[in-house]
Amino acid sequence: MKVHFIGAGPGAADLITVRGLKLIQSCPVCLYAGSLVPEEIVKAAPEGARVVDTAPLHLDQIIDEIKLAHSKNQHVARVHSGDPSLYGAIAEQMRRLDALGIEYDVTPGVPAFAAAAAALKTEFTLPEIAQTVILTRTTMQASAMPPGEELALLGASKATLAIHLSIRNLGHIERELTPHYGADCPVVVAYRVTWPDELFIHGTLSTIAKKVKEAKITRTALVLVGPVLGHTEFRDSALYDKEHEHVLRNRKTVKKKIQKSS
Numbered sequence: 198m199k200v201h202f203i204g205a206g207p208g209a210a211d212l213i214t215v216r217g218l219k220l221i222q223s224c225p226v227c228l229y230a231g232s233l234v235p236e237e238i239v240k241a242a243p244e245g246a247r248v249v250d251t252a253p254l255h256l257d258q259i260i261d262e263i264k265l266a267h268s269k270n271q272h273v274a275r276v277h278s279g280d281p282s283l284y285g286a287i288a289e290q291m292r293r294l295d296a297l298g299i300e301y302d303v304t305p306g307v308p309a310f311a312a313a314a315a316a317l318k319t320e321f322t323l324p325e326i327a328q329t330v331i332l333t334r335t336t337m338q339a340s341a342m343p344p345g346e347e348l349a350l351l352g353a354s355k356a357t358l359a360i361h362l363s364i365r366n367l368g369h370i371e372r373e374l375t376p377h378y379g380a381d382c383p384v385v386v387a388y389r390v391t392w393p394d395e396l397f398i399h400g401t402l403s404t405i406a407k408k409v410k411e412a413k414i415t416r417t418a419l420v421l422v423g424p425v426l427g428h429t430e431f432r433d434s435a436l437y438d439k440e441h442e443h444v445l446r447n448r449k450t451v452k453k454k455i456q457k458s459s
Contacts, residue, residue: 200263200273200294202287204280204306205229209391210237212312217276217304224274226266228259233278233417235392242274260293267299275301280308283332284361309419310359313387317397321357323431327423329356335363335370352377357423364418367406374422375402383427388418 201220206212213221218241221227227242231250242248247266251259266273281287281303294301310332314321321330331351336342351358352374360370364386374382380403388396400408402422409418 198267198270198272198300200266200275200299200301202281202285202290202301202303203274203276204282204285204304204308205234205238205276205278206307207279207309207312207391208233208235208389208395209312210235212307212391213238214304214306217306220304221274221276224272226262226271226273227276228262228273229276230278234276239276256289256293259290260297263294263299264297267297277306280306283308284334309361309387309390310421312390313359313385313397313419313421316387316390316395317385317426319425321359321421321423321425323425323428324434326428326431327355327357327425329354330359331356332359332361334361335366337362337366348373349376355424357425358421360420360422363420364409364414364416367409367420370420370422371402371406378402378422378424382422382424385421385426386414386418387421388412388414390419 201224203217203220204214205217218238221239221241222243225243225246227239227246227248228251229239229248231252239248249262263273263275275290277285277287279285282305287303291301310321310330322328331354333346333348333351334342335348348360348370355377358374363370381401384400384402384405386398386405386409388398396412396414398405398408398412398414
C-alpha cells in the first residue's frame with residue numbers, strides 16, 4: 198500500500214500531469230482538497246472508489262482515512278492543488294506517515310505562478326530586467342513569516358515576486374515594496390487561474406488595492422509584482438543569438454551542418 202501525493206495543477210482539469218491522472222484512476226481511495234481541486238479530476242477515480250473531500254477535515258481525520266486504507270491494503274491518491282511543494286501542507290502529513298511506517302511518494306503539478314505566466318503570455322525573467330523569481334507570502338492569521346523573509350527585505354532584490362495567500366494584505370504589500378519598486382511598478386492579481394471564472398486585474402503598486410476591492414476579490418488569488426510585467430522592450434536572450442556560441446552550437450559545427458545539408 199502506498200499514498201500518492203499528487204499535484205492537481207492550478208484548476209483546469211486537463212493541466213494535471215499524465216502520471217497524476219493515471220494514479221487517481223488506479224487508486225481505490227481518493228482524498229482531495231475540494232475547495233481548490235476541480236471535481237472533474239477526482240471523477241477519474243475508479244468506479245466504487247472512496248472519494249473524500251478533505252476541506253472540512255483536520256489533520257487527524259485525514260490521517261485516520263489513510264490508516265483505514267492502509268488496514269485494507271488500498272492505495273491512496275492524496276490530491277492537492279497546484280504543486281504540492283508550495284504551501285501544500287504535505288510535510289506534516291508525510292511526517293505522520295513516516296511515524297506510522299506508511300510508504301508514500303509525490304507527483305508534482307503545475308504551480309499557479311507558472312499557469313499565470315502562460316495565461317499572461319509573458320516570462321517572469323527577461324534579459325537585464327529581472328533574472329530572479331521569488332515565491333513568497335505575507336504574514337496572515339495562519340502563521341508569521343520567519344525572520345529574514347520580510348517582504349521589504351525580499352523586495353530589495355527587485356526580483357519578480359509571486360506573492361501567495363496575501364490578497365487581503367495589499368496595503369502591506371504596497372507599503373513594503375514601493376520604496377524598492379516605485380509606486381508605478383506593474384502589479385497583476387491573478388484570480389483562480391485556469392478556472393472558468395479566471396480573472397486578471399492589472400494595476401500598479403499604488404492602484405491595485407482599489408481595483409481589487411472594486412472587483413470584490415478576497416481569496417484564491419496570486420499577487421504578481423515586478424517590472425517584467427510592464428516591459429515590452431528588452432534585448433533578445435543570448436541563447437539563440439547567432440553570434441553566441443555554446444557546447445551545442447559553435448561556428449565550426451554550424452558551418453559543417455550547413456555544408457552537409459547543402
